[in-house]
Amino acid sequence: MGHPVHLIIDGQPHDLTVDPRTTLLDALRDHLGNMSPKKGCDHGQCGACTVLVDGRRLNSCLLLAVSLDGAEVLTSDGLAPDGEPSVLHTAFLEQDAFQCGYCTPGQICSATGVLREAADGHPSVVTEDHGHDHPIELTEDEIRERMSGNLCRCGAYVNIVAAVRQAAGASTASEGTAR
Amino acid sequence: MSDLLRASAIGTGRVRLDGPDKVRGLAPYAYEHPVEHPLHLFPLCSTIALGRVTAIDATAALALDGVVHVITHENALRLADTEDGELAILQDDRIGFRGQYLGAVLAETPEAARQAADLVEVTAEGAPHDAVFRPDHPAVREPEGGGDDIDTGDFEAAIAAAEIVVDQRYSTPLEHNNPMEPHTTIARWDGEQLTLWTSTQGVHPARQTLAPMLGIDPEQLRIISPHVGGGFGSKGLPHADMMLTALAAHAVPGRAVKHAVTRQHMFALTGYRPATSQRFRIGARADGTITAFGLEAVSSSSHTKEFPEVAIKPSRQMYAGEHRRITQRVLPLDVAVPSWMRAPGEAPGMVGLEIMMDELAEACGLDPIELRVRNEPEHDPDTGKPFNRRRLIDCLHEGATRFGWADRDPRPRARREGGWLIGTGVASATYPASRQPGSKARIRHEAGVYEVGIGAADLGTGTWTALTQVSADALEVDPDRIALRIGDTALPNATVAGSSTGLASWSAAVLAAADAFRREHGTAPADGVEAIGEAAENPAEKQFAMHSYGAQFAQVRVQEETGEIRLDRMLGVFSVGRIINPRTARSQLLGGMTMGVGMALHEKGELDPRFGHVVNHDLAEYHVPVNADIRSLEAHWLDEEDPQAGPLGARGIGEIGTVGAAAAIANAVHHATGVRARDLPVFGSDLLAR
Numbered sequence: 001m002g003h004p005v006h007l008i009i010d011g012q013p014h015d016l017t018v019d020p021r022t023t024l025l026d027a028l029r030d031h032l033g034n035m036s037p038k039k040g041c042d043h044g045q046c047g048a049c050t051v052l053v054d055g056r057r058l059n060s061c062l063l064l065a066v067s068l069d070g071a072e073v074l075t076s077d078g079l080a081p082d083g084e085p086s087v088l089h090t091a092f093l094e095q096d097a098f099q100c101g102y103c104t105p106g107q108i109c110s111a112t113g114v115l116r117e118a119a120d121g122h123p124s125v126v127t128e129d130h131g132h133d134h135p136i137e138l139t140e141d142e143i144r145e146r147m148s149g150n151l152c153r154c155g156a157y158v159n160i161v162a163a164v165r166q167a168a169g170a171s172t173a174s175e176g177t178a179r
Numbered sequence: 180m181s182d183l184l185r186a187s188a189i190g191t192g193r194v195r196l197d198g199p200d201k202v203r204g205l206a207p208y209a210y211e212h213p214v215e216h217p218l219h220l221f222p223l224c225s226t227i228a229l230g231r232v233t234a235i236d237a238t239a240a241l242a243l244d245g246v247v248h249v250i251t252h253e254n255a256l257r258l259a260d261t262e263d264g265e266l267a268i269l270q271d272d273r274i275g276f277r278g279q280y281l282g283a284v285l286a287e288t289p290e291a292a293r294q295a296a297d298l299v300e301v302t303a304e305g306a307p308h309d310a311v312f313r314p315d316h317p318a319v320r321e322p323e324g325g326g327d328d329i330d331t332g333d334f335e336a337a338i339a340a341a342e343i344v345v346d347q348r349y350s351t352p353l354e355h356n357n358p359m360e361p362h363t364t365i366a367r368w369d370g371e372q373l374t375l376w377t378s379t380q381g382v383h384p385a386r387q388t389l390a391p392m393l394g395i396d397p398e399q400l401r402i403i404s405p406h407v408g409g410g411f412g413s414k415g416l417p418h419a420d421m422m423l424t425a426l427a428a429h430a431v432p433g434r435a436v437k438h439a440v441t442r443q444h445m446f447a448l449t450g451y452r453p454a455t456s457q458r459f460r461i462g463a464r465a466d467g468t469i470t471a472f473g474l475e476a477v478s479s480s481s482h483t484k485e486f487p488e489v490a491i492k493p494s495r496q497m498y499a500g501e502h503r504r505i506t507q508r509v510l511p512l513d514v515a516v517p518s519w520m521r522a523p524g525e526a527p528g529m530v531g532l533e534i535m536m537d538e539l540a541e542a543c544g545l546d547p548i549e550l551r552v553r554n555e556p557e558h559d560p561d562t563g564k565p566f567n568r569r570r571l572i573d574c575l576h577e578g579a580t581r582f583g584w585a586d587r588d589p590r591p592r593a594r595r596e597g598g599w600l601i602g603t604g605v606a607s608a609t610y611p612a613s614r615q616p617g618s619k620a621r622i623r624h625e626a627g628v629y630e631v632g633i634g635a636a637d638l639g640t641g642t643w644t645a646l647t648q649v650s651a652d653a654l655e656v657d658p659d660r661i662a663l664r665i666g667d668t669a670l671p672n673a674t675v676a677g678s679s680t681g682l683a684s685w686s687a688a689v690l691a692a693a694d695a696f697r698r699e700h701g702t703a704p705a706d707g708v709e710a711i712g713e714a715a716e717n718p719a720e721k722q723f724a725m726h727s728y729g730a731q732f733a734q735v736r737v738q739e740e741t742g743e744i745r746l747d748r749m750l751g752v753f754s755v756g757r758i759i760n761p762r763t764a765r766s767q768l769l770g771g772m773t774m775g776v777g778m779a780l781h782e783k784g785e786l787d788p789r790f791g792h793v794v795n796h797d798l799a800e801y802h803v804p805v806n807a808d809i810r811s812l813e814a815h816w817l818d819e820e821d822p823q824a825g826p827l828g829a830r831g832i833g834e835i836g837t838v839g840a841a842a843a844i845a846n847a848v849h850h851a852t853g854v855r856a857r858d859l860p861v862f863g864s865d866l867l868a869r
Contacts, residue, residue, distance in 0.1 A: 041797065042442065045797060077203045085202070092198075096766045100407060100638055101197070101198075143806075153803060154639045155809075157808075
């Protein structure tokens with residue numbers, strides 16, 4: 001029942017043969033040994049498996065690998081090319097935004113998506129000004145709302161909010177410098 | 180009382196040493212250890228609550244491509260000891276609860292294993308079952324270990340003479356630990372040697388339980404668990420999933436078998452907090468002094484294996500009251516096996532006790548903090564021993580100042596803001612401060628680096644970091660010169676990461692080893708020398724009633740029309756002895772409080788009486804707090820050391836953050852609305868149309 005699929009995972013091309021029932025999460029973990037995304041529920045309810053697919057944050061347990069031919073997938077490990085931690089990695093460490101660490105790669109992929117979505121002006125349910133063309137400030141309320149798809153049973157939420165704020169401040173600052 | 184260890188690395192907020200790997204997802208959890216060509220396991224589970232298996236037909240499953248084996252009670256390894264009803268699986272045809280393991284399929288891929296499990300035809304004969312908990316059930320009885328009842332003075336006369344009486348029943352529901360990492364095991368038999376890569380709060384305790392059952396020597400069983408993705412008690416004792424994987428692997432010698440329990444199966448197979456009912460009968464003088472203290476607590480349990488949730492635990496020592504009658508009972512049912520969940524006993528016990536105290540304060544017209552001051556016992560009412568350093572009142576006062584309690588209008592339903600009713604509440608927290616003897620640590624020196632080995636666990640508790648700090652100060656070297664190794668039975672014995680005893684107990688072993696090392700090898704040791712030390716009992720535990728205390732404050736708002744409850748802010752102050760790492764300690768306390776928010780407002784396993792199982796068995800329907808549920812949350816601690824806790828001066832902090840949190844929120848809900856919620860969790864619907 002093998003089906004060929006071509007995926008670019010953390011910058012590396014891979015050709016695999018998968019069962020049509022194989023999720024992207026299982027393809028990563030069981031076929032490629034990429035254990036960065038975690039399996040917490042396998043039903044899209046916890047967010048531990050969150051990865052970036054062509055730049056969008058998605059639950060990899062809800063995606064079938066065969067449907068993603070040619071997709072570029074980034075895991076939290078891939079966000080640290082050559083082992084260089086991203087702004088979010090550093091912020092999570094400094095703010096102690098995790099305890100057991102099992103939900104953390106998913107939180108970080110999700111937060112990467114949040115930073116991009118806010119910069120692109122995508123509103124959330126708590127956004128008061130629904131203008132589409134300008135970046136949305138990541139207030140604590142915005143972060144809490146946008147990060148609520150990623151459960152953390154250790155209860156690191158206040159530190160996760162602090163970490164995302166720290167990273168948002170850092171990326172705004174670096175964009176300012178770049179301009 | 181011992182001399183305190185001089186703090187140098189201790190007390191500093193070092194970033195987690197395992198952090199850089201964990202944020203990238205590189206730290207290996209149980210499923211993630213590389214093994215060659217593993218087989219994947221999918222279990223067969225009972226769909227009835229009571230009865231026996233009459234036939235299992237695996238023909239169609241075995242015919243499926245990639246299926247290697249189907250294990251059932253008919254072909255599984257016979258265990259050497261079947262005393263433990265939870266772990267003695269696949270030994271006979273009996274069914275004791277819905278969801279019980281009846282077998283498993285082993286296949287080359289997870290997809291094939293799961294499909295094949297559906298193809299196995301299990302025929303079972305059902306018997307009438309009893310799965311519904313109620314405290315007046317005729318089968319309610321003393322726990323197997325004894326009721327440990329308290330009956331001092333003349334309770335009935337005292338309550339008859341009391342000026343104020345509070346007589347109320349409180350309840351807590353089934354609650355499920357739900358660590359984010361599902362319980363997972365890889366098992367492989369190499370000849371007579373079994374290796375388990377698993378997720379456990381104690382590799383050595385798990386080995387002590389499993390090896391005799393499997394009929395092997397402890398040395399033939401190696402358990403490896405360097406990183407644990409949360410546990411909150413559910414990974415404290417080995418559960419049936421670990422045994423199932425070991426039994427299944429026995430059928431395929433030399434091949435690794437992987438089994439990650441599905442989130443749904445976790446609700447039946449990996450432990451949960453049983454339901455409690457707590458009837459308090461409290462008599463007091465008009466000034467609030469408690470004279471009669473009565474508590475009848477009942478916990479649900481399982482016929483398959485007994486585990487009572489001892490809700491009377493905190494009431495034994497929290498408050499004064501000369502005439503006392505306290506009993507703990509249990510009701511075994513045809514349901515899944517309950518087990519430890521964060522602060523067993525204290526977490527639910529302080530729900531009833533601390534809501535009751537709020538009611539008593541109201542009945543006496545007293546501030547709830549003042550009521551607690553007036554009922555502060557001089558010595559432990561249970562044992563008569565002096566307390567070690569009981570600073571409950573300091574915590575309450577410090578918290579009151581930080582929270583802004585003084586301005587509070589005590590009248591319920593007095594504060595409204597734009598359609599929201601706002602209220603504040605307080606509750607005490609407590610947890611025993613004990614240390615377990617028997618852990619051993621080995622210190623070995625090589626080229627200026629001290630390798631410290633002990634089979635301890637880090638389930639998010641910060642052990643990798645904090646125990647490194649302790650080791651550095653024990654050896655009086657920089658933490659960079661410590662190489663800690665934990666989570667492996669190949670290392671010296673360690674007691675379980677449970678009952679908030681982990682760090683204190685393991686540190687006692689490390690301190691003893693450091694002592695021995697310096698005594699034997701001096702401060703300029705040769706390469707390759709080593710020393711071993713063992714944790715002794717803490718002699719202070721014989722003389723003192725050893726507990727930690729805290730105070731929890733909460734502010735909620737309740738939407739007047741819909742009953743929607745929002746937690747505005749929460750603040751806890753804890754007296755827990757010396758803090759080893761303030762960065763990780765704060766996280767642990769905040770995390771405990773967050774779990775308390777779940778207890779108060781979200782978490783409830785809904786049991787279907789027709790089938791005896793929890794129907795909301797996933798994370799979409801069993802709600803735990805999400806990011807948007809938690810707004811302002813602060814954890815503080817008193818700046819102190821507790822020499823009676825040993826040279827470390829520290830008491831455990833893993834559980835106390837959860838204790839009292841739910842009651843503080845329930846009391847705030849009452850203050851906001853005037854509605855007294857005595858059955859947790861409190862839902863908005865409880866506050867409407869009364």
